[in-house]
Amino acid sequence: MALLTEQRQHIETLVRLSEGHTADLSGCREVIRRSWERCVGEYRLDPGRPRPVRVLTQQALKEHQDSVDELLHVARAGVDQLYAQIAPLGYVLLLTDRRGITVDFRGQTTQAPALRRAGLYLGADWDERYAGTCAVGTCVHEAQAITCHQREHFDATHISLTCTAAPISDPQGQVIAVLDISALQSPRAHESQNFGLPLVNLYARMIEDAYFLHRYRDxxxxxxxxxxxxxxxxxxxxxxxxxxxxxxxxxxxxxxxxxxxxxxxxxxxxxxxxxxxxxxxxxxxxxxxxxxxxxxxxxxxxxxxxxxxxxxxxxxPRRRLAMRHAPSSPAPIPALDRLATDDPAMHRVLKLARRLRNEEVSVLISGETGTGKEVLARALHDSGKRAKGPFVAVNCAAIPESLIESELFGYLPGAFTGGRSKGMRGLIQQAEGGTLFLDEIGDMPLPLQSRLLRVLAEREVMPLGADKAVPVDIRVVTATHREMGELIAAGHFREDLYYRLNGAQLRLPALRERADRHYVIRSVFDALLAERERDVRLRADAMSALLGYAWPGNIRQLKNALAFALATADEDEITVHDLPDECQGAIGGAPKTFLPALQAVTSDEGQRLQALLKATGWNVSLVARQLGVSRPTVYRRMRRHGVVPPNWQELTS
Known part of the structure; x- marks a missing residue:
């Protein structure tokens, strides 16, 4: 009731302004006064008829994001850092283009419905000509940082909001974007927002300068x-x-x-x-x-x-800098150099790998599942003196325990029932002159560990059924995602074998911890494009989502996600909506609930798809089988036609 009373009083003040009465504006700040006068005089906005929140369609939003694609990429780090500071205070963050359209957003999922109603989410239009006096729209018009606090907003539906915005200019001084922080509720006093203006201004300048350095990097x-x-x-x-x-x-x-x-x-x-x-x-x-x-x-x-x-x-410039430092740089080792750029942890790993590449010491590579342990092992092999020899990879967790001994050590003819009539050279012998890579070494059966220890100690292998050992010249590289100390303490792994294998240890960081995630994503994406001989663009919103996702499955999961996107994307570019569901929520930490409100299903194809989904109880897998297409194709068609399952409608209402 109190809010309705305030809205009514606010409308009465603005109506009097539209009628030429300015006495009530004596306490109004000049920048707000100018904006109110534009609203009633130039834009002909009716203060008695508050406007509903305007949200762009998905296609229209995509066009606006495309126009600031380069800026979105450069601004991501600053946006994330600023949001981390304001989120505990209950604020959300908006990045808009020069038109006032929200092209990037950060907000708490628990506030989703209220933020949507207030227009504080992706795709919302805060142009002063439509929304009236507001931080974003007025900032664009005045080309200066501004706080628009509660009743300073023109539209009565916005007077509970407090918003602070700062312009981001291009190198020619033209406003190209606006950085804004907003809250649904705040103290009445305007001074309560004094912290916001210098903070937003600081990050706007940081983004502006980062954009300048990016634009003129050559x-x-x-x-x-x-x-x-x-x-x-x-x-x-x-x-x-x-x-x-x-x-x-x-x-x-x-x-x-x-x-x-x-x-x-x-x-x-x-x-x-x-x-x-x-x-x-x-x-x-x-x-x-x-x-x-x-x-x-x-x-x-x-x-x-x-x-x-x-x-x-x-x-x-980048090219000149590279040429200037080229003579003092260490000789390139392509197999290792391609694995990272400027991540400190990877620098330490690769620096040690360069020193070990020609040594005979055994190497243990540790790291979470999917961090690229086999890729590093192969690069270590390819960059060393054994590069012309074979690289034999064995996954100790994938070979059945009953077969792993014969697979590793080989056997002679007649060694056991069911074996090959001519016997078989084991994987250890097949690695002669090269590298034997034992992945998931922590899963090797305990009895087999004793035999492997003898191979390492005596450099010879005894095939099953043989009475004479065969000399072998191999280098052993092992890998594990498990904590070897715990396995040893539990009696599941031999301590003496561990120290034989761990002549040197290379510990790979998780993808989420790497400072060069952008390089890793681009490298994996470019490799997939080369395999498929395709030319597809990875748009900035997709890159932002990929950079923001935690990647519990690391690089292996990243490769699968990008392969999924390439298989399901309709156009010659991949957007955030082409990524797997779990990655889409990573953009700005906001889930799908912050996508623009979906439009009513009007197309014939969309209505037929909706009817089919309703008839099957929204069983996407069943509908995919009936249509003879994949599940991702069904989801893609649902997005295209605005078909929303009932459980999504609750989130987007």
Whole structure:
């Protein structure tokens, strides 16, 4: 009842404004006053008729996400970090495009229905021309950060919300996106939101600068700050330049420096732009030689426009940087180098693997299931002196216990009933001159462990039925996902064998722990494309979902998920909706309940599919068999036509 009373009073204030009475606005902030006047004068919004939340269709949302695809990818880390700070306070996070359309979102699943009703979710339209005064729409129009608190909203249905937004600009200074945090409820006092504005502004600038560095990664970039200590850490100014010192683009701080320079020394031509040497009162050689001028690769210059001292460093283009460091880099080892990029844990693993590749010491590779233990073992083999020999992989958990002895050690003719008439060379002998890889070594039967210990100790194998041992020249690499110390303590694994196998240990990190997840995803995806000889694009929303998912099955699960997406995607691109169900919930930590509201089923094909599903009690597997298609195809058609099972409708209402 109190909320209805407040809404009625709010509407009466705005109606009086539309009638030309402005006395009631004496306590209203100027930025809010201007927006209200636009709403009633320019947009002709009726304060007495609050508008329902407007949500884009899935196809329309996809088009908006495509237009900011590159920014979505760059912004993901900043969005995740900001949301981690505000989520405990009950806030949600919206990232919109320049039109005010929510293209990315973070929110608590427990608030889903209320957030949906308030328009705080993916696909919602916060354009000021439709939604009235609000943080996002007014931020876009004013091109400045703003808090729109409760009754400062124009639409009466929004007066319980508090929202704070900051613009994200492109290198030319045009607003391309808005970062917003919002809450359904908050204290009445406007001061309660004072924390939000600097926080959102900070992350908007971080995303803006990350986008700048991404866009101009192939250019020379001058990074500067008024404090020497902050230049490398987070220098505020960025200016991309050419080799001759001409300016290509600048971030907000850099544009401010240029504007100040132009006001002090107006150009003869309106299109003239000061060069970097003019801005920093230096010679181009001084700027290009910054990296060799001092130990910390920072040099002080005088800003010509303000006479202030500025500390500058130089960021080199990727290609030039790679060429400059090439002579001092270790010789490439492709088999190992392809396994990681900039993950610290993988760096340690691969550094040790490079040292061990030509050694005869036994190696134990540990890590969770699916982390790529066999891939690392094969890379270790392919990069070493045994590369021309065979690589024989044995999964100790996959071979029946009754057969593993004959499989490993081989047997002579007539050694046992059912064997081959000519006998068989065991896998150990087949690895002669190469590498024997024993996967899941922790599952090897205890009696067999004694025989393997003898092979390692004496470097010879005794086939079943033989009375003479056969010498073998092999290197043994083993792997396990189990805790070997616990197996030894429980008496399930021989301690002496463990120390024979564990001459050196390589511990692979889980995929969720790796800093180079993006590289791993791209590598697996590109390999799948090469196998299928296809050209398919992995869209940013799909990449964000893949990066945000925990991957309990690690790289093996990732490969299966991408293979599923390639098999089910309709178009020449993969979106978040083409991923397996468990991955779709990973985007922003928000489950499917935060997808835009599904439209009514109107197409003939959709209605036929809906009728068939209802007739089978929504048994997708049965419908797939009746139609002669796969289950993913049925789900894909359901998404296309907006067919929603009853248990989903509860979540999307």
């Amino acid at each position: 250019c020379l970039i001058l990074r500067f700050d008024s404090a020497r200590e902050f230049v490398h850490l987070n220098g505020r100014g960025l200016i991309a330049i050419q080799e001759d010192g001409s300016v290509i683009a600048a971030n907000g701080v850099g544009r401010g420096m240029i504007d100040t320079h132009l006001r002090r020394w107006p150009p003869w031509s309106s299109s003239a732009m000061p060069t970097a040497p003019q801005l920093f009162d230096a010679k181009i050689g001084d700027l290009l030689g910054i990296l060799s001028a001092s130990d910390d690769q920072i040099r002080a210059f005088r800003v010509r426009a303000s006479d202030a001292t500025c500390f500058v460093t130089l960021i080199e």
